Amino acid sequence: MMPMWFYTHSGVRYLVLIAAAAAIVYLLVGLLRGGQFDKLAKILTAAYVGLLDLQVGLGVVLYLLIPSYPQLLGHVVMALAAVSVAHVANIMNKRRDEPSLGIALAGVVISLILIVGGIWAIGREILGTSGLTS
Numbered sequence: 001m002m003p004m005w006f007y008t009h010s011g012v013r014y015l016v017l018i019a020a021a022a023a024i025v026y027l028l029v030g031l032l033r034g035g036q037f038d039k040l041a042k043i044l045t046a047a048y049v050g051l052l053d054l055q056v057g058l059g060v061v062l063y064l065l066i067p068s069y070p071q072l073l074g075h076v077v078m079a080l081a082a083v084s085v086a087h088v089a090n091i092m093n094k095r096r097d098e099p100s101l102g103i104a105l106a107g108v109v110i111s112l113i114l115i116v117g118g119i120w121a122i123g124r125e126i127l128g129t130s131g132l133t134s
Helices: 002-032 039-065 070-095 101-121
Strands: none
Touching: 002 039, 002 101, 039 070, 039 101, 070 101
């Protein structure tokens, strides 16, 4: 059962990275063109945050199934920080009369930096694959 959770968690990482890339490109172009936070910006940021939530949920299940090792704590802390940043940016935008492309972009970029740090914390490549380690 553990390999299923491991490979699902590893694979969802790519969906998170694709959603982040799409959101960053759209938000950055919109910001540079002086655009507004529109429906597509909302959809892209919500998709990113939702996939990040899924990834963290899968990670929690995996954390309960595998033996812990020192680097794993850094991975967990960075993942929780990333999802927190993404949610805070999303909440900040929802509370504004006019949501900001800049806030959304900052939330995605900062959380993505934390995600990369979390992946590196366990010695994995961002786009590489690796098997289970015991």
